[in-house]
Amino acid sequence: MALLQLNNLQKNFATQRAVNDISLTIEQGQIFGLLGPNGAGKTTLIRMITGIFYPDQGEIIFDGRPFDPINDVAYIGYMPEERGLYKKMKIGEQTLYLAQLKGLGKAEATRKIKEWFVRFNMESWWNKKVEDLSKGMSQKLQFVTTVLHEPKLIILDEPFSGLDPVNADLIKEEIHNLARKGATVIFSTHRMEQVEEICDHIALVNKGEKILDGTVQQVKQDFKENLFRVAFNGPVLPEHLAIHLFEVKEKRDNSLILQRNEGFSNNDILQYFINKGLGIESFNEILPSLHEIFIRLVQDTPTARQFEKTN
């Protein structure tokens, strides 16, 4: 079942169209990667989903019903990229305050905070102030305050920035845990290797429009260029390569990267090498990384989009 469905969302600001006709469906339990270059409209889109902005057009269906910003925010946890906490406030009180604003009762909130603090080795932090924490520590705290009220939808904007590998793994583990328990996660980032590692499904937004939407595997298949890496047990000679089946992209002593030509199959190529008497050690397809796909799709975008006028 779809937890979140966006239908033709549109949002204009005085000088630009920030989000233009975006539709998305996010299934319950999915870890969804929302990608896009700076200024693509991701934050505006997220702010509409979190009830901070109202869309100018289109509708948001949350958990099967039209989104009700006043009440549904209790089921959403949002960690913005520009994060912040009250610096002068004690950590325990602050976490309690934010949890109560999400509708938790005091006793329940206290119990949950204690659980999370134990899990993240933060028990001793209760009476410390936020200003005493390092950047990575406050990042962990921010994550706890985001997921504490067990939201159905968790929106994380660059959750790993500023975290060391150990803590990044800790958070990653928790994201998977939460998804397994049924929470839906929207994960917004520029770090493509993290997306490949964590997300099931991605959408790419550019200039306020959705330009790509699908599972990570599907997107890679869609953008593959029929590149293969072939390794041999002996040297490859130039006369082996003069053939209409493929084009050689890169050649080393015992291996090749080649692009298969239109109208031929992998078997045709393998058959050809076998007939030539070459011993094949491996034959692998090279799928493009999300990083490459991302760059290919958005590299022509002018960086100064905010100065463009709406038509």
Place this chain on the structure above:
Amino acid sequence: MKKIKLIIQREFLTRVRKRTFIISTLLFPLLYLALIFGTSYIGAKSKANLKIAVLDSSGLFDRGRIERANATDASSQLVLVKDNADSLQKNFKAMGYDGYIIVPANTSVETIPHELVMNTNRTIGSASEVQSKLNTIWDELKYEKLGIDDEKQKTLSASRIQVKPENVNDRKSDSRVASTMGVVSGFLIYFILLVYGSQVMMGVMEEKTNRIAEVMVSSVKPFQLMLGKIIGIGLVALTQFLLWIAFIFIIYNVTKASGAGSSMVSGMVGNVQSVFLSVNLPVVLGCFGFYFLGGFFFYSSLYAAIGSAVNEDMREAQSLSFPVTLLIIFSISLMTIATSDPTGPVAVWGSIIPLTSPIVMMARIPFGIPGTVQVWELILSMGLLIAGFIFTTWFAGKIYRTGILMYGKKPTWKEMFKWAMRK
């Protein structure tokens, strides 16, 4: 509603628990008292007892009279000298005098008293003691000349007519007490608007610079956040004010109980009692509470809007809040007019228009309702202030909603109006 309550609670508790709140609550009255008593003490201490040489060529001011005058009034000292004018002018300092007066030879009781010049190296203002002493002697001379004996003198100086202004509608009120009370309440509100208004502004700026604003508005509506902050800080101001009133009553009762012996203390207690009697205290306090809260809501929502619009730079905040601060200062200048003429048009309209009414009306109320302040004026003023703060809060809420998530260039007032007009 539950969320607003939580926000109010946080804003209130974090401020009241701060050391600065406790210190300023205790210190402000102490500093205020120190200021009042300190200045009068320093004033009394620095007043010089002038020693003046009198060179009398007329022979009217003889040694006996001058010594008698010196004996009854020690605030200055006159010394009769026999010298010539030129050497006195040159040497009076060396002779140990602060100045000298020359009484011309043709002076007589019939002639209208001249202006005598006191040549001195001291400040001009200190001649009054010398003048009154010379006049005492001068009166004696006139009485003798006219043959008025002690008996008649007593009759002459026994009584004077004094005119006391009294309001026909409110015989109890004492205009001197009322205007003092008016000025004090006006200044208190002025102080609260400026201090706590800028606290609201700083609080909003803190949320913006700490980047917690976006986290907050994903849980609560921006308007709730703003309103919670304003109410929370307003309650802090109210708490501080109530504590001060409690202090005053405690100090008053303690001094009343302990100071029966000392005439100075009982005099002060008497003064305070006469203030309490001449002013309708519950009404004044009630109105103070209303105008204090009304003015606070009116202005602090504007300060909140400004805080939401600027970035961390204090200078930006100052330049944007300058027009608002100016309005509050303008109210104070209207207040001084209102206390000297509490029924004049400036006072009446100043106390009705909500921009200035919190301060100006509070300056008029101690003069009496309905004596000075007509009932319709009070109702209109209160109604307009309520309407006014509902409007500014609504207006500020619109700006706040946009401003709190905006980073970058400082907006102009014009841009902020545009934000407010957007749906």
